[in-house]
Structures are given as C-alpha cells and as structure tokens.
Amino acid sequence: MTTLETPRLISRPWTEVDIEPFFALCSDPEVMRYFGGPQSREKVEATVRSCIELQARFGVWLQPLVLKETSAFVGMAGIAEVLFEEHFTPAVEIGWRLARKHWGHGYVTEIGKAFVDYAFRERNFGELVSFAVQDNERSIAVMKRLGFTHDPADDFDHKRVPDDLPHLKRHVLYRLKNPVEKSA
Template sequence: MGDAPVLTTPRLLLRPWRPGDREPFAALNADPETMRHFPATLTRTQSDALADRIQDGFRRHGFGLWAVEVTATGTFIGFTGLSVPAFPAHFQPSVEIGWRLARHAWGHGYATEAARRALAHGFQDEGLQEIVSFTATANDRSRAVMHRIGMTHDPADDFDHPNLPAGHPLHRHVLYRLDAHRWRALTTPPARDGAGSQP
C-alpha cells in the first residue's frame, strides 16, 4: 500500500521514517523513564527491528505509526499513529492509536496534537468506525492524552495483557474507545442559528 502519507499540524510533521531517525529512536527506547510502562528498555538492535516493523505496517495497512518531527526545528521526537494489535483480546479486531515521545518532548502537548491528527486521518481518510487505545493501568500520562482526545473508558473493558505473565506489574491494562460518530460530534463546530441574519 506504499509509504506513509505526510500529515501536518500547527507545530508538528507526521512523516515517513528516515534512516537518521534510528539513532534518536534508539535513545528514547533505551531511556528507563520513557519505557517505564513497557516491559523493558530496548537495545539498538531491538529498536531498529521495531522501526522495521513500523515501516512494514504502512506497506501492509496503508497507515501506521508516523515519525513525529517538530516543524520549527526539524527535531525527531518519536512516533504517533495507528497500528493493528496482534494479540488476542475481547476487543479484537481493532485499530489502536498510540504514541511514544522522547522525554525532552514531554509537557508541550505534542502527543495530544499528533494524536488528534492521526485520529482525523483514521476516521476521515481510512474510513475507520472505531479506534481504541490501551496502556498499563498506572500509566496516568498516556491515560490523560486519551481523555484529551475524546476517548472514553469503561472499566468493564479492562483486560490482562496476554503477552505478560500473571503477577507482572504491567499485566492489567485499561482500554479506551472512540467511535466515528463521537469523533465527528467532538470535532464538528456547532451550528450558529441565525448567524448573520437580521431580526
């Protein structure tokens, strides 16, 4: 299905991956704080393999996890986008929205800004009817982004991640959902009755 389309926001560029992204990507994947809610940090070899899988996702699905660049500086800060989870769960099949940004990019609203653009692509351009997101229960930072982009959480949807052993601190996950109807309601400006009319 080809390479990643290029998406823009007021401050960010969501673009295809470049060879030069791999070194800063490996650095963020090796940062224990960035990877706190993942099972482990990644070696350079593991990080490069993940970048390969991400690029393959665009070829297979036509969408994926875009490399995110700050437009003003050209700095690569991580990824944001859409993926297809491969593990069995009660909400499958699904398309997930996710993000992983370098620690120096935290606190600027970049994850929310990029995620909103990825959602628009998923619903408008890909015709998706629902997009989900999930994370370890304790990942308050990502859960706050999920709330800000309009996703909703039902505790009945929470699940134990099948790729993690029982008793692992990250075993329990929360699931957030957003369907196309709610997304349109959240992003469509309200009609202004009588705007510009004379009494």
C-alpha cells in the same frame, strides 16, 4: 505512505536517520517504564523494520514524529491494527511514545487529534481504541483529552507482557467511536 502535519509537528514515514534518536528514546528508563524497560539497539532496529513493513501494508503505522520548525525527532505516534487477539479485536489503535524532553508540550494531543481525524475521515474506521498500563496516568490523560471513553469491563491483562513483569500486565482500554454516520 501517509504524512500528517499539524501546526507544530510532522508525522512521516521512517528513514535511517530516525534509528539513532529512536534508540535514545527507547534507552531512557523513564520513557520505557511502561514498556518493560530500555531496549537494545537490535530490538529498536527490528521495531523500525517492522513499522516500515506494516506501514507499507496498512498505509500508515506508528511513525516518526518531528518538530516542523527544526525537524528534531520528538518520538513516534500513529494508528495501527492491533496485532494480537483480545475481546476488542479486530481493532485499530492509536498510540504514541515521546522522548522525555518533549513531554508536557501538548504534542501527543496535537498529533492525536490529527490521527483521529485521519482515521475517521480518510479511512472511515468505525472506532479507534487506545490502551495503556493501568498506572500510566500521562497516556490515560491524553486518551481522555482526545475524547476516548473508558468502561472498566473492557480492561484486560495484556497477553504479550511477560509473566515476569506482572505490574505491567493489567491494561485499561479506551474507545472512541466515529461520530460520522456510516452510510449503509
């Protein structure tokens, strides 16, 4: 299991103590605005169980993000295999979700850089992708700060978004190539 540290943050495997703060995060309508709205406790617990199982297989996944100084839960971030078929899959994505009180502190960019470095240096992935609802300006700004680039031809209608949420269907896709030449 992978733990990443930055000057202010630690991204580490899930534990039982993370369920309650993650449920609070997933209960916030503003945080969940681009994820279909607040989630039930059962859904949150199922997400955590799934992340634990997938992390065991992949070595890292979307995992808790805590402040180094206080161990306060900030949200989740990480890299993960894209688990649906689309024109850009198979692929590894970088993603995040932060509690609203932690927005605007540069935490996602900080841990995002650490995950990009880990993905390219430690795992030797050739490319990372990141995607978000087309109106999610905050996430798109982070993608740009991390150096990801956008080609509108890559944008897609997310197959896992229910038809009764048409405003969340259209997603923008950003890509970042590994700058290190892979040896043949």
